């Protein structure tokens with residue numbers, strides 16, 4: 001059984017093809033990189049409209065299959081930016097109708113967790129999902145994926161990207177700051193905001209920019225932001241693990257590629273005797289393979305959708321998904 005997945009919740013449009021054993025046959029993507037400012041939803045959607053068809057062709061070529069070998073079309077139904085979601089949903093509907101195969105809308109956050117379970121040894125982990133727009137601590141409990149903690153304002157990736165942008169660095173700023181942080185040594189005072197299992201980052205952004213104006217180096221600030229923000233994330237992940245009695249941790253989302261974050265969460269996990277799992281980088285960022293895999297699992301669990309039911313949901317909550325495949 002082969003599923004194709006189309007991802008397009010935000011800056012990245014991606015197409016992946018997987019089989020029923022979670023073997024990744026293809027996983028290609030293209031990302032909008034605005035020259036100035038942040039991501040404009042309409043411009044990102046135009047970008048996705050331009051790239052989605054060539055990417056489908058490329059994925060099929062890489063997988064070495066024919067379009068007619070596909071059994072399911074899956075797409076990212078939400079949460080995300082409206083124009084982007086509608087663009088990839090339209091592409092997915094057209095593909096499913098023309099091939100006359102089932103279509104499945106997938107929750108993007110759940111897909112980050114499912115691909116981690118698919119490609120690592122994790123079975124029932126607490127997921128620390130850290131991306132541009134989202135920051136959530138998710139685990140399976142009483143038949144649903146539930147959000148135990150999350151950001152109360154901006155996502156961690158957003159904090160990194162916005163700070164980088166204000167310092168004149170390119171998008172995405174996260175990986176650039178990770179390199180710069182290695183040259184930093186002074187831990188500058190930044191607000192540590194943890195409320196129960198929730199976190200907040202916008203105060204840290206304001207404080208870091210104020211310190212920058214006062215002459216602090218970008219290296220020291222990158223170092224300090226990472227130390228403080230990642231400590232917050234590690235703390236809430238540990239609290240969620242203790243709260244629900246789960247002894248596996250999985251990382252997902254683009255920021256999960258950060259070595260310092262992996263080191264801090266890994267240290268916490270090993271202190272608890274818990275394994276930590278990190279999928280390969282191209283499965284951490286937004287990608288089509290995770291959508292394909294989750295769509296395939298959902299379909300196996302009996303999920304069926306009419307075209308009418310494929311309308312997108314910008315605020316699609318993780319705990320709204322009926323998890324019938326576990």
Ligand code: AMP
Pocket residue numbers: 012130131132133156157158160161172173174175178253254255256257258259284285286
């Ligand atoms: P996603 O939204 O899951 O595709 O992830 C994109 C986000 O991951 C952006 O905010 C990037 O800045 C961030 N990111 C990617 N690589 C790294 C890294 N090595 N360190 C920190 N952030 C990263």
Ligand code: MG
Pocket residue numbers: 108112131132134253254285286
């Ligand atoms: Mg994501």
